[in-house]
Amino acid sequence: MDSTVSGAPEPKGIRKHLSNLLIGRPLETRTLAHQVVSNKIGLAVFASDALSSTAYATEEILVILALTGTVAYLGLALPIALAIAALLVIVTISYRQTIFAYPNGGGAYIVARDNLGELAAQIAGAALLTDYILTVAVSISSGVAQIISAFPDLTPWRVPMAVAIIGLVTIVNLRGVKESGAVFSVPTYFFLGMMFLTLIVGFYRWATGTLGVVTGVEFAVEAAAPLTMFLVLRAFSSGSAALTGIEAISNGITAFREPRSRNAAKTLVVMSTLLVTMFLGITFLSRHIQAIPSHQETIISQMARTVFGAGSLFYLLLIAGTALILLMAANTSYADFPRLAALHAGDGFLPRQLTYRGGRLVFSWGIMTLAIAASVLVIFMRASTTALIPLYAIGVFLSFTVSQTGMVVRLRKIGRLKPGEVVKGLETNLEYDPHWRLHMIISAFGAVCTFVVMMIFAITKFTSGAWFILLLIPTLVFVFFRIHYHYKDVAQALSLENTAVNEIETDRVITMLLVDGVHKGTLQMVKFAKSMGNPWHAVHVGVNQEKTAVTQAKWDRYVGEGQLVIIDSPYRHLLAPIRQYVIDLLENNPGAIVHIVMGHLAMDSLMSQALHQNSSLILNLGLTGLERVVVTIVPLQIHQNGGEVNRNMLTGKDLKKARGERSIKN
């Protein structure tokens, strides 16, 4: 049984109520098409990651420039920010092209698979999956850090708080993207409102000459490095963290309303405009108030303090909004990771379970995988943003590069078409486009830029953690291909090609009963074996001489038919002697099927079940590894109602007999 549906047992009773309360009532498969979101909610769902990066991108540039040991070079932040904004515009235009070219979802994975082949697709996918996990870990850790700087008493709860927030975001996402969008749009729009209010008031005060400068911040000089081109590039690459998350919309096109591409493209442009405006605005204002990278206070806090005054309501609201958006940024990964993992799984590069939709039609396995991986990372790194940041963003820029390279290949193919010609492609059709050359130059330029940024990332951050990602991504790709070959092999093994039709032959079946002691359950096994009408015998593994003698005596008395074979087991093993016996049977009876029948005491509750050895489950696992072996479990139901046992045998007659006994005894 290897199917494409959820095989988990449905929750019952109180578990069902709890599940409904937390996750919501199950949804029917046919409601799938309705699980789409409006542009406004789409912006909140897919943009929080990208928008939240404005909270630290300017600061990252200033931190690197401050390595020169002087505030003189901090002014370079503005030209660097302008260059990053230009890169962002190029990537936006490039990804807008992708959204129209791939209306069913145009993430780096699909574009690479369509144009560059399986290997490139797996590389892009592995890079993105890694970065989605890191996004959750980084943004929740830094959001918690913001909360802790406001409430230092919470310091010892850093890791539990981060894990609890991951749990909360996970539950909301298990309810489905529509609800999670509605929940998460409030903080996203709150952050946007507060940030634009700050920028508008700041610019107004700057224009009217009433904007002061920051006071009371110490300049954190750690080393005095010369200002080199390398340092400027490093500052540029650090600031490029602002671009992370921009690919989210192209991956999630199918979550938008029809016309999907147009709605997704609109949302992308709105998001990039907001991002560029905020990023440049913050960088510009921070220079004019002479903000300084410092260990004590973030740039955002310095800016808000100067614009509104320390401790003012608006100051607190902006800080709260910034903390919130960082926590919400994790939600973007919750929208994208499961979709991308399902794509990999659908192509057979990740466990197939990732394609199953849970009760609420979301990819529950993907959500849980993301939650567990991010929690492990947060626990392992003690929720330290400093430790996580060097691992971050390499994957995103690798996927940018692969995706745009794929678009270049696609546009070259389109360039070879005649006017009006349409060629059927793997994912979407290739249509003639008179502007193909311009589009191709944009994609190629974007690919080169993002590749350079990725290389700078990898080189400048190598020793502080990037090496791990540079090892992890090839390892993941290797594992993905191993999984792929596994599924291909299994599919080939199961294939019925060249199999004769309607020619299933029968063979001799040797039935053996595994007998531990002789009790009501044993009689049921014998009853089943007799009812099946095939020849059978019984086997007992002798661990304890006294017990073996009792078993033999009881067998003779209560069963009185069929052979009882005793196997000795001096090392108290159960499985090994049975395995050997079955192997001998198979060798002495070539072609025959060995049918092993074992009893199982089935209890009402897991707690009761745990009080019994449950060796049938273990033996079952150990014996199904043998060829030409079939295992049957004959359960005996043990019901307990407040210390009272009703046991029902296979027939109602026995049940009545049993009840009769009890009423006589009581």
Place this chain on the structure above:
Amino acid sequence: MDSTVSGAPEPKGIRKHLSNLLIGRPLETRTLAHQVVSNKIGLAVFASDALSSTAYATEEILVILALTGTVAYLGLALPIALAIAALLVIVTISYRQTIFAYPNGGGAYIVARDNLGELAAQIAGAALLTDYILTVAVSISSGVAQIISAFPDLTPWRVPMAVAIIGLVTIVNLRGVKESGAVFSVPTYFFLGMMFLTLIVGFYRWATGTLGVVTGVEFAVEAAAPLTMFLVLRAFSSGSAALTGIEAISNGITAFREPRSRNAAKTLVVMSTLLVTMFLGITFLSRHIQAIPSHQETIISQMARTVFGAGSLFYLLLIAGTALILLMAANTSYADFPRLAALHAGDGFLPRQLTYRGGRLVFSWGIMTLAIAASVLVIFMRASTTALIPLYAIGVFLSFTVSQTGMVVRLRKIGRLKPGEVVKGLETNLEYDPHWRLHMIISAFGAVCTFVVMMIFAITKFTSGAWFILLLIPTLVFVFFRIHYHYKDVAQALSLENTAVNEIETDRVITMLLVDGVHKGTLQMVKFAKSMGNPWHAVHVGVNQEKTAVTQAKWDRYVGEGQLVIIDSPYRHLLAPIRQYVIDLLENNPGAIVHIVMGHLAMDSLMSQALHQNSSLILNLGLTGLERVVVTIVPLQIHQNGGEVNRNMLTGKDLKKARGERSIKN
């Protein structure tokens, strides 16, 4: 299958080698009698807990007396220590009586069960089991604290170190008590040697007038309480922690060589003598050097420093020995907890698995239970001795009280015998004893003393953690009885009393095949069903309309016989619709047995297995809960050798056919 042997699959290949390296080669059951230890090793195994308490007992008395806020009353430590020593002598004499009365193990549990009934036995056992877990947690935590005070750099590794040491002790104990005794006797004797050397040198210098006084220690005054009788009693009860562990030998008599009782009694007397000597010696010397309870330095350290000089080799060796004995004290619990748990389990008050002897003939389940419970406690309490100490020792004194009360009851019975009379008892015979009245007075006096100490413990430590133990012990007793009633109920349900002999009837069997898709595994199921020769039909759960159509078409083509029933499942559930179908079948066919056959793809490795849905395992669990239902699993072996798949069908002929296909394809 519910047997008294280990049902875990035997390790294979590299796992087997690793297991042999860590745990040792498996031992045959008949070698069980040889797993006993000499008195010297028995002392090391069972006494390290009791002896290690000298490392803190004196200090505990001084800490309480220091609450008066003046050093003037610290001199009371000596009379209090003498009173505790007297109590220890009484308990030793009382337990020596018990060892001779119960040569097969005379722990509080057995004595209580034999004389006071099941409830008292379960109370004593629950108290002791709780205290054994606490002994491991407390002694390893305080040992780690000793190491950390010597090497403060290790502070952040406190919890991992404690857990790692628990792991190490667990592995040594899984090898068996003989080896663990040999390993642990070295540090025990090293501690004894160093402590007696310190005491002898100290007394010599005191006698020759060359022993100085402690300098440089601050008196830690936290509050100034008046010296009341209550405070003196509290100091007495705190110092009575020296008695914890004294019961270990009486529980573990069976680990001694024959004559067991004599050897165990000798070892008990030696242990108590060492304990009293060290405890009084330390208390006496600590008063003469004017040692003061302090946050900076332990009493043992102050004594060693004064006797040998700070930083001297002997000073360091005594501190190292003290740290080691504290770590080793945990080992005593590893010898006793599994034995006691097995006693409970043997009487059906704890899961029966605790009676299974593992490959090395030790009670592996008990050892693992202790290790996990102690690790959880250490992790939860952050390895803080201060947090754990208030939970400690109540259980031990409760068990002392119960055990000695039991002996009083026993001796009263003996008192009623005529000279020379022998009455057969439950555990051991009752023999006439002319000195029964003296013995009874000793036991009764011991019981009263330990009861008073326990009450003082409970009252003075109630708010700082003792409440938890006072809640936990009744809860455990309740759970133990629940388990007991469960086993009794099941035994009654399985009982064949009043069952007719040799009269097993047969019934109609309805065979249904669960079909997911149609592939080689499906054909095997059909083959098995046909070979069994009973009527059968197939059932498919339709989650996806396309897939259902494909399945129906393939069924018609490749099977072409038997009915294929399609059940619709709009919520993508698998188990629920099948359950309902089976329930309907059972209702429409009263008395019939429903035989469900399902396929299972059996992979070579767990990793490969995890890539498949394994719904047969889940369905199996979900369906064995129904009455009159039997489940058969037909595995299809999938072997992968470096990306290559060999698949063997139930018959060699199919195998050859499959190989033929491959050779044509390649």
